[in-house]
Amino acid sequence: MKFLIKKQIVKFRICHYNPDLDDKPYFIDYDIPYTDRQVIMDALHYIFQNINSSLAYRWNCRSGQCGSCSININSVPGLACRINVDPSKKYVLEPLYNFPVIRDLVVDLGIGFKRLAKLRPYLERISTPDRPEKLTRESLSTAMDLHSCIQCFSCYAACPVVSSTKQEFSGPIAMRELARFEFDPRDEGDRVQMAVSSGLYDCTSCELCKEVCIPKHIDTRRKAIEGLRARAVERNMGPLEEHQSFIDKIKNTGYSIDVITKPFTDQVPSIIDVEDPIDEVTFFPGCLINLRLQHVGHNIIEVLRRNYIKLHIPKDFVCCTSVAFRTGSRNVTSDMILKNTKYFEKLEVKKLIALCPGCMSTIKQDWPVVLHEQGAQPYRFEPFDINEYLIREIGLKNLNTQELNPLNIKVTYHDPCHLNRSQEITKEPRILLKLIPGLKFTDIQQSDRCCGAGGGVRAGRRNLSEELSRIKVKLLTAPNPDIIATSCPFCFVQLTDAIKRADLPTKVMNVIDLLASSYRAESLK
Numbered sequence: 316m317k318f319l320i321k322k323q324i325v326k327f328r329i330c331h332y333n334p335d336l337d338d339k340p341y342f343i344d345y346d347i348p349y350t351d352r353q354v355i356m357d358a359l360h361y362i363f364q365n366i367n368s369s370l371a372y373r374w375n376c377r378s379g380q381c382g383s384c385s386i387n388i389n390s391v392p393g394l395a396c397r398i399n400v401d402p403s404k405k406y407v408l409e410p411l412y413n414f415p416v417i418r419d420l421v422v423d424l425g426i427g428f429k430r431l432a433k434l435r436p437y438l439e440r441i442s443t444p445d446r447p448e449k450l451t452r453e454s455l456s457t458a459m460d461l462h463s464c465i466q467c468f469s470c471y472a473a474c475p476v477v478s479s480t481k482q483e484f485s486g487p488i489a490m491r492e493l494a495r496f497e498f499d500p501r502d503e504g505d506r507v508q509m510a511v512s513s514g515l516y517d518c519t520s521c522e523l524c525k526e527v528c529i530p531k532h533i534d535t536r537r538k539a540i541e542g543l544r545a546r547a548v549e550r551n552m553g554p555l556e557e558h559q560s561f562i563d564k565i566k567n568t569g570y571s572i573d574v575i576t577k578p579f580t581d582q583v584p585s586i587i588d589v590e591d592p593i594d595e596v597t598f599f600p601g602c603l604i605n606l607r608l609q610h611v612g613h614n615i616i617e618v619l620r621r622n623y624i625k626l627h628i629p630k631d632f633v634c635c636t637s638v639a640f641r642t643g644s645r646n647v648t649s650d651m652i653l654k655n656t657k658y659f660e661k662l663e664v665k666k667l668i669a670l671c672p673g674c675m676s677t678i679k680q681d682w683p684v685v686l687h688e689q690g691a692q693p694y695r696f697e698p699f700d701i702n703e704y705l706i707r708e709i710g711l712k713n714l715n716t717q718e719l720n721p722l723n724i725k726v727t728y729h730d731p732c733h734l735n736r737s738q739e740i741t742k743e744p745r746i747l748l749k750l751i752p753g754l755k756f757t758d759i760q761q762s763d764r765c766c767g768a769g770g771g772v773r774a775g776r777r778n779l780s781e782e783l784s785r786i787k788v789k790l791l792t793a794p795n796p797d798i799i800a801t802s803c804p805f806c807f808v809q810l811t812d813a814i815k816r817a818d819l820p821t822k823v824m825n826v827i828d829l830l831a832s833s834y835r836a837e838s839l840k
């Protein structure tokens with residue numbers, strides 16, 4: 316007996332454009348039979364061979380080595396030969412953003428290559444080296460990590476700063492190229508000066524360049540941009556004047572901002588006890604919640620109390636030094652980190668939670684490096700973002716959802732870069748929002764697009780920062796929400812300012828604020 320197996324079909328919508336003939340780009344829909352282990356390029360070949368032989372696309376090695384097949388796949392740049400087709404999805408394929416289109420999916424990369432050529436991409440030597448020249452694996456390790464780029468330009472196409480009209484930023488690929496020579500002990504060119512004049516301080520630390528670097532997973536933000544910023548500070552070429560005041564405050568007061576009201580830690584007891592606690596944690600408020608957005612700290616207390624979690628509030632913590640890492644001012648980081656970790660050791664902290672993703676990503680990723688460099692013991696507490704803690708550690712089934720009251724509001728969500736890409740926390744805040752009865756949640760496309768607050772850009776590059784937040788607010792308010800939820804105090808401030816400038820009625824609130832309002836049965840309309 317024969318069985319007829321119905322072939323699975325995948326839907327592709329592909330951008331076509333011939334600048335010599337067409338007024339503007341247009342899309343054609345194609346139904347492609349799905350085959351096992353199919354990649355996007357297989358679908359393009361199928362269309363070319365069976366449906367439309369005029370489709371223009373570029374490819375060469377088919378193995379993620381040549382970089383020529385990079386296109387936008389559902390608005391994200393990536394290699395067509397490396398990205399698997401998921402038969403449950405629909406695909407929109409477009410040419411790479413930030414480049415002129417030659418035809419259909421083929422772009423003119425000339426502008427990118429010209430920019431790279433201007434950086435003198437070869438070893439510059441002034442003195443004659445000793446022969447034989449002694450090189451160690453360690454001395455070349457950073458340069459080698461950055462060397463593996465295949466010049467697919469996905470990072471350049473993805474970078475929100477390159478897309479912005481407000482800045483002439485040479486882009487992540489240029490920063491990677493300059494850092495590759497800067498960290499090569501043989502090179503004697505002034506790469507730091509070149510980086511500063513090519514927009515070194517324009518990067519928002521959003522990490523999109525790392526996320527789209529599927530071929531080589533190059534960490535351009537940390538290894539290239541923050542590495543070059545640290546060298547710029549060593550050579551008195553950085554940070555920007557606006558950043559220096561934050562660094563001076565950290566050195567002088569232990570906080571990155573001025574104390575203008577009673578700190579949150581002085582408004583509350585050091586232990587918030589509950590009857591029969593299911594867990595016990597310590598809260599790291601960070602400078603912004605402790606000194607400006609104290610209501611968020613009070614709302615954390617409310618949410619944890621409602622969930623029978625005992626909370627410790629450390630009174631003598633100091634800045635996490637995120638701003639110092641991001642701007643290259645490494646000279647203040649170790650003192651503060653050692654002070655914090657010794658203090659938490661003394662308090663016998665077992666679990667440390669933070670609501671600021673800038674603080675928590677620094678605690679998770681930068682503190683261990685500094686402690687190792689300083690020969691200190693690694694910290695012994697477990698670090699958690701608050702969303703991560705509630706969903707992954709406490710667990711959905713243990714959360715108190717009975718006391719949540721309806722909030723009849725429409726909400727969209729902004730993914731903070733340091734929560735999403737730095738800590739891979741995206742589902743958890745959405746799960747928490749959807750627990751609130753009556754709340755209508757709409758996810759937007761590009762919910763993870765940077766709002767322009769990070770990397771010292773809000774302080775140091777105000778026009779660029781405002782342009783990025785204007786674009787993000789337009790996306791977030793498209794579904795006409797009452798409230799934009801986010802999970803970062805810094806993004807909260809940035810989006811609130813952008814909304815004020817646009818004179819919109821939408822409010823910005825933290826996910827924790829919304830949960831606390833729901834527990835308290837507050838009306839938010």
Ligand code: SF4
Binds near residue numbers: 486518522523525
């Ligand atoms: S971190 Fe973001 S802003 Fe910075 S270079 Fe990468 S993509 Fe651009």
Ligand code: SF4
Binds near residue numbers: 382466467491530533
């Ligand atoms: S850094 Fe990665 S994404 Fe950027 S051009 Fe090189 S290989 Fe492509």
Ligand code: FES
Binds near residue numbers: 373375378379384
């Ligand atoms: S075809 Fe060479 S990287 Fe995809």
